[in-house]
Amino acid sequence: MGVDTWKLNPSVSKDSDPGFSEENTNLLLPNAATTWSYKNVSPFITVTGNTQLTNTTSFALNARADQTVGMRLDEASFQYNLSPSLGARLGVVNYKTSWCRTYEPNNGWMREIEAICVTPQFRDVTGGAPGAQIFASDTVGDYLLQGQVGIYRPLEFNYAPKEYGNLIPSKGFEVKTNRKAGFNINVLNLQTAVEMRLSYLRANQSGYLTESNLKGDSRQTSDMWYWAIGSPITPQLSLRLTQLLQSQQSDCRSDIAVLGSACNLELELLKNSTALEFAYRINGVNLLSVGVSRTKFDLSQDFYNPARDQHAKARPFYINTQQVAAAWRHDWGKGLFSIVQFIQSNQKNGSSGQNFASHGNAVGLRLGYQF
Numbered sequence: 001m002g003v004d005t006w007k008l009n010p011s012v013s014k015d016s017d018p019g020f021s022e023e024n025t026n027l028l029l030p031n032a033a034t035t036w037s038y039k040n041v042s043p044f045i046t047v048t049g050n051t052q053l054t055n056t057t058s059f060a061l062n063a064r065a066d067q068t069v070g071m072r073l074d075e076a077s078f079q080y081n082l083s084p085s086l087g088a089r090l091g092v093v094n095y096k097t098s099w100c101r102t103y104e105p106n107n108g109w110m111r112e113i114e115a116i117c118v119t120p121q122f123r124d125v126t127g128g129a130p131g132a133q134i135f136a137s138d139t140v141g142d143y144l145l146q147g148q149v150g151i152y153r154p155l156e157f158n159y160a161p162k163e164y165g166n167l168i169p170s171k172g173f174e175v176k177t178n179r180k181a182g183f184n185i186n187v188l189n190l191q192t193a194v195e196m197r198l199s200y201l202r203a204n205q206s207g208y209l210t211e212s213n214l215k216g217d218s219r220q221t222s223d224m225w226y227w228a229i230g231s232p233i234t235p236q237l238s239l240r241l242t243q244l245l246q247s248q249q250s251d252c253r254s255d256i257a258v259l260g261s262a263c264n265l266e267l268e269l270l271k272n273s274t275a276l277e278f279a280y281r282i283n284g285v286n287l288l289s290v291g292v293s294r295t296k297f298d299l300s301q302d303f304y305n306p307a308r309d310q311h312a313k314a315r316p317f318y319i320n321t322q323q324v325a326a327a328w329r330h331d332w333g334k335g336l337f338s339i340v341q342f343i344q345s346n347q348k349n350g351s352s353g354q355n356f357a358s359h360g361n362a363v364g365l366r367l368g369y370q371f
Contacts, residue, residue: 001045002368004066004110006030008040010360026360027295027321028345030111033120035070042067044368048103056081062094062103062128068118073159074102074127086136092159093150094128096184097199099228099242106287108329110341110366113291114275115321116226116244121166121271121297125201125224125246129180130156144188152180164205165222165248165269170262172210173218179204182224192231199226209254209263216254216263223247236281246271259305259312270298285331295321315351322346339366 008031031038044066052058062075077091100117101107116122131152138145154160155178162168164175182201189195203222209215224246232238248269257263277291301314327341343362350356 001043001371002366003041003043004364004366005041006362006364008360008362010358026345026347026358027119027121027319028115028293028323028347029343029360030068030362030364034067035120036067038067046103053078060089064102069120069123072127077128085138087134089133089135089150091130092128093131093133093152095126095150095152095182095199095201096148097182097201097224097226098126098244099197099230099240100126105370108279108287108289108339109325109327110339110364111325111343113277113289113293113323113325114242114244115273115293115295115323116242119295122244122246122273124163124165124203124222125226128152129154130159131180139190142189142191144190146186146188147183149183150181152182154178154180164207164218165203165220165250167220167248167250167269169207169218169250169252170209170211170214173207174210175205175207177204177206194231195229197226197228200224201226209252209257211262214254214257214261214263216252216257218250218252218263220248220250222249238279240275240277240279242273242275244271244273257305259310260303264305265301265303267299267301272296272298285333287329289325289327289329291325293323293325295319295323315354317351318349320348335370337368337370339368340364341366 008029010026010029026032047061047063050058050060058079060075060077060079063073065071073092075092075094077089077093079087079089081087098116101112112118116126129152131150133148133150135148154163161175163178180201180203184197184199187196201224205220207218226244228242230240251266252263254263273295275291275293277289280288282288297319299317303314304311323343323345325341325343327339329337329339331337341364346359348357
């Protein structure tokens with residue numbers, strides 16, 4: 001738990017966009033699209049725990065609360081070990097699709113360099129949901145191999161009733177089905193400490209637009225691939241490279257919705273995010289981290305009205321964000337730590353003939369205490 005303090009300096013420059021507004025925010029700055037009303041000084045808390053219930057069963061808990069995501073339960077699962085190399089989990093289970101370090105006590109970042117870990121646009125592929133997982137591990141030569149498959153049902157127990165990718169087609173939209181399945185493979189070289197991960201998560205979703213002028217059915221699929229590699233370079237220096245690719249395809253049908261409304265459309269949203277970071281352990285209490293990332297969204301939409309034989313294809317829209325960050329963590333002892341971080345972010349948004357750019361700097365200070 002602790003307190004974050006940010007000092008931001010965002011700015012924008014119009015290239016050519018008649019509808020341009022200075023309210024547009026940079027995707028990767030700390031004040032972009034927060035769940036709670038943004039404040040420069042804000043508290044945060046993470047809770048993580050694991051307790052052994054019997055010789056073969058245990059219970060794990062991961063929960064967090066901060067202004068970016070609000071209150072969130074990422075894991076509350078029971079684990080049963082059939083053998084030292086095979087087991088199963090049931091409950092609210094963590095997808096484990098990424099290398100986000102929200103619950104790592106020695107995390108060197110105040111705000112991680114990976115966009116998947118810190119922006120609402122990726123909430124549906126991080127964290128967890130009610131579901132079940134089977135996992136296995138084995139040692140082959142110098143390598144530790146770990147694998148996991150899982151099925152997830154975010155609508156169960158009213159866990160995430162509004163989750164529909166990062167899209168909400170209308171104010172009264174009702175999510176009817178939300179089913180996910182995925183796997184991940186982790187490989188660790190026991191001699192060199194080089195680690196690699198490959199993950200996949202598939203979602204099939206449907207919903208209904210309740211508004212009297214829409215009354216439409218929506219269906220959506222999402223496919224996400226994530227791969228990562230981490231490697232020590234020297235005893236003090238290590239690197240990490242991650243890559244995410246996600247495709248969301250959504251379709252909505254209505255007998256009454258007019259052209260250009262929230263229904264009678266097809267859309268495709270492609271997300272591509274790459275991050276590279278280096279961590280340098282100066283000594284037992286000081287850690288330096290530097291990183292760069294690039295995140296791009298490409299949106300294409302096709303509007304139509306079958307009743308009037310109308311059709312319109314919207315101009316493709318893109319968001320391209322590049323970020324550089326550096327952080328210094330110091331552990332003061334007895335659970336107290338601090339992190340100072342600098343972020344520089346540049347973003348370009350728009351479509352053909354309508355574009356704008358924004359950039360911003362942020363300096364943050366985190367004071368935290370680990371129990």
